[in-house]
Amino acid sequence: MRKTVVEVRQMTEPCDLTFGAEGLGYTDTDEACELLVSLASHTSSIVREGAIYGLSRHLKRESARNTLQLLATTDVSITIRECALEVLEI
Numbered sequence: 001m002r003k004t005v006v007e008v009r010q011m012t013e014p015c016d017l018t019f020g021a022e023g024l025g026y027t028d029t030d031e032a033c034e035l036l037v038s039l040a041s042h043t044s045s046i047v048r049e050g051a052i053y054g055l056s057r058h059l060k061r062e063s064a065r066n067t068l069q070l071l072a073t074t075d076v077s078i079t080i081r082e083c084a085l086e087v088l089e090i
Helices: 005-009 014-024 030-039 045-055 062-074 078-088
Strands: none
Touching: 005 014, 005 030, 014 030, 014 045, 030 045, 030 062, 045 062, 045 078, 062 078
């Protein structure tokens, strides 16, 4: 389900942010991509995972690719690293 930047910025719970980030992937704007890049550094791994899936729809943007590469190589969670790597290999 498509989400707006305003909707996602209002979310505070990790589970809401996760689904919000995934939905934000359908919003093809620089502002949406910037918010996803920010969410990719969230302390909760489930939010970072949602951001990865959102960023997967923004691969034409350099910031999305760079963020995914960073997550794939440096994230503390092996699940997040594998998820980011999978998206980059698409």
